[in-house]
Structure formats: C-alpha cells, structure tokens
Amino acid sequence: MxxxxxxxxLITTVVDLVTRxxxxxxxxxxxxxxxxxxxxxxxxxxLAGLAGKQAHPAAADxxxxxxxxxxxxxxxxxxxxxxxxxxxxxxxxxPARPHPRLPGRW
Numbered sequence: 001m002x003x004x005x006x007x008x009x010l011i012t013t014v015v016d017l018v019t020r021x022x023x024x025x026x027x028x029x030x031x032x033x034x035x036x037x038x039x040x041x042x043x044x045x046x047l048a049g050l051a052g053k054q055a056h057p058a059a060a061d062x063x064x065x066x067x068x069x070x071x072x073x074x075x076x077x078x079x080x081x082x083x084x085x086x087x088x089x090x091x092x093x094x095p096a097r098p099h100p101r102l103p104g105r106w
Contacts, residue, residue, distance in 0.1 A: 003068055010078070011067050013085055015060050019050055029084045033067070036077060042066055 003011065017029040037043025046066045049059025071078045 003072070007068075007071060007078075010082060010085065011064055011071065014067060014081055015064050017085065018063065019060055028087075029081065032080060032084050033063075036070060037063075037066060040066075043070075 014029055014033060017026045018033050020026060034047060037047055042062075043066050046059065046062040049062055071081070
C-alpha cells in the first residue's frame with residue numbers, strides 16, 4: 001500500500017531528522033524512532049546503517065521502508081512522530097488553568 005502524500009512527507013522529514021540529530025527537536029524525533037525500531041531486527045539493522053560519521057547511503061532507504069511499515073501499522077506512533085516533528089510535547093495532562101479571576105491568556 002502506498003503512503004498518502006502527507007505520510008510520505010512525514011517519513012521523509014523523519015528520515016532527514018534522524019540522520020542528522022543535532023538539536024533538541026531532532027534528538028526528540030531520533031529518540032522516538034530509535035526506541036520504536038530497536039524492537040525489531042529489521043529496525044535495528046536500519047539504525048545500524050546510520051551509525052558513525054559516514055552513514056551508508058542505503059541506510060536512509062532502509063529506514064524509510066521500516067518507518068513506512070511502522071507508521072501504517074500504528075496510528076498512535078504516527079501521531080507521536082508528527083507531534084515530535086513539529087515540536088509539540090508528548091501527550092500528557094493539560095497545563096493547569098489559572099484561577100478564573102486572575103489575568104491570563106485562556
């Protein structure tokens with residue numbers, strides 16, 4: 001099954017971020033992907049190809065293939081990836097609302 005254009009864009013973005021995890025947002029995406037893919041031999045192999053300063057060119061393709069399958073199989077993982085890519089925190093309790101009589105932007 002072919003991914004939708006939005007899914008293809010997400011996969012391309014995630015592969016790019018994982019291959020160059022240098023700042024906070026990149027590291028969050030990379031950590032999420034690495035944690036997920038560490039659970040399968042194919043995922044570990046795809047990640048191993050990215051190790052070192054000279055990542056093997058086929059490694060990004062392998063990562064793309066594994067991610068496509070993971071995303072197709074798990075909507076919650078897809079949503080978590082999308083949130084990480086745009087820099088939103090993981091789901092948790094909403095921030096506390098200030099007292100109704102105190103000034104605030106609610």
